[in-house]
Amino acid sequence: MIMGIKKTLALSVATAALGLTLMGGGTYAYFSSTAESSGTFAAGTLDLSVNPTTVINVGNLKPGDTAQRNFKLVNKGTLDIAHVSLATDYTVTNKEGAPVNIADLGDFINVQFLINQDKGDSVVYSTTLADLKKMTPDAVENKIFIPFFEERGGLKANSEDTLTVKFEFVDNGKDQNEFQGDSLQLKWTFTGKQGSGDEK
Structure with a gap:
């Protein structure tokens, strides 16, 4: 009889434990639904080029001579170019056998x-090559x-515009013989910059 009661109690405890386990397990059961969203950030491009790539080639210059050239500024990129800056560099080569110049031909x-x-x-804007070389690109951009x-509203994507430049070998009315036979190699670097960001 005692054995029967123990069996009954043990069976009751096991049933109760199973019931609690099922109830506890029930608190973790729920319906669910999942949805995903994705996006892409693709950066645009600025692609500035200049045509022709040779700034100027002129020989037999004398004081007072001028030369005018047109440049095509081309934006092959997908973004508009709002500003263009310019860095100037040059080197002067003296005529072989001539003494080193006192003055800078770039002046x-x-x-x-x-x-x-x-x-x-x-x-x-008008300046000398020597002064242009001393300017930072930002200063040149502003001037x-x-x-x-401003007149053209920047350089739109996949568009081009013409920049005209006139060079003059300045005649200062004095002896400029030291420049005879000299040459000046000019390098211009154009840098295109984007405008401010837009709401997309």
Whole structure:
């Protein structure tokens, strides 16, 4: 009899434990549904090029001579270019066997950046190559290209525009014999910059 009671109690405890386990397990059971969302961030491109790539090749210059050249600024990228900066560098080579110059030939090469308006070309900015070389690109951007781009609204993606430059070997009315036979190699580096960000 005692044995029967023990069996009954043991069976009751096991049943109760199983019931609690099932109830506890029930608190972790729930319906669920999953949805996913994805996105892509693809950066656009700025692709500025200049045509022609040779700034200028002129021989037999003498004081007072001028040369005007047109450059195509081309944006082959997918983003608009809002600003263009310019870095200038040059080296002067003296005529073989001639003494080193006292003056810098770059001080006597005047550069005029022109913009075509209704009544002909208008000077946007004028300076010497020597002064242009000393300027930082940002300073040049503010002085030269702001008027150029304000008129055109920047350089749109997949578009081009013409920049006209006039060079002059300045005649200072004095003896400039030290420059005879000299040459100046000019390098311009154009850098396109994007505008401010937009709401997408």
